[in-house]
Amino acid sequence: MTDDIITRPRTRAKPKVERPKLYKVILLxxxxxxxxxxxxxxxxxxxVSEDQAxxxxxxxxxxxxxxxxVFTRDVAETKATRATDAGKAAGYPLTFTTEPEE
Numbered sequence: 861m862t863d864d865i866i867t868r869p870r871t872r873a874k875p876k877v878e879r880p881k882l883y884k885v886i887l888l889x890x891x892x893x894x895x896x897x898x899x900x901x902x903x904x905x906x907x908v909s910e911d912q913a914x915x916x917x918x919x920x921x922x923x924x925x926x927x928x929x930v931f932t933r934d935v936a937e938t939k940a941t942r943a944t945d946a947g948k949a950a951g952y953p954l955t956f957t958t959e960p961e962e
Contacts, residue, residue, distance in 0.1 A: 882961040883936035885928045885943075887920045893952040895921070901954065902928065905943040930961055 885906070887898070895917055902913035906929055920926035931939065940956035947954025 880932045882930050883933045883958045884930050884961050885936050885940045886957050886959065887916060887926045887928050888955040888957060889920045889924050889926075890953045890955065893947060893954040897947070897950065897952060898954065901943050901946050905939055905946065928956070933958070 887902075898917045898920075899910065899913040902908055902916055903910065906913075908916065908929075916926050916928055929939075930936070936958045940958050943956045944954060
């Protein structure tokens with residue numbers, strides 16, 4: 861009798877982890893909020909550079925809307941709310957919304 865030990869590879873099913881759905885944060889254009897204020901809010905809330913903030917603001921100005929960034933749902937909704945609230949606090953109708961990414 862031999863002392864051979866037979867080892868079988870253990871197979872463990874990896875649970876399929878679904879990637880969380882992503883949401884776009886969208887800046888809506890309005891004719892009242894000063895451009896400099898929009899740029900300041902974008903830089904503060906979305907951590908974008910001065911150039912990026914300016915491009916986002918101009919795109920929203922020209923097209924009516926601009927996607928600012930894409931996040932998981934909770935982060936997108938929090939950032940959109942905080943950015944919109946910053947506008948309200950300053951008396952501007954600055955509005956950010958969220959929608960699912962296709």
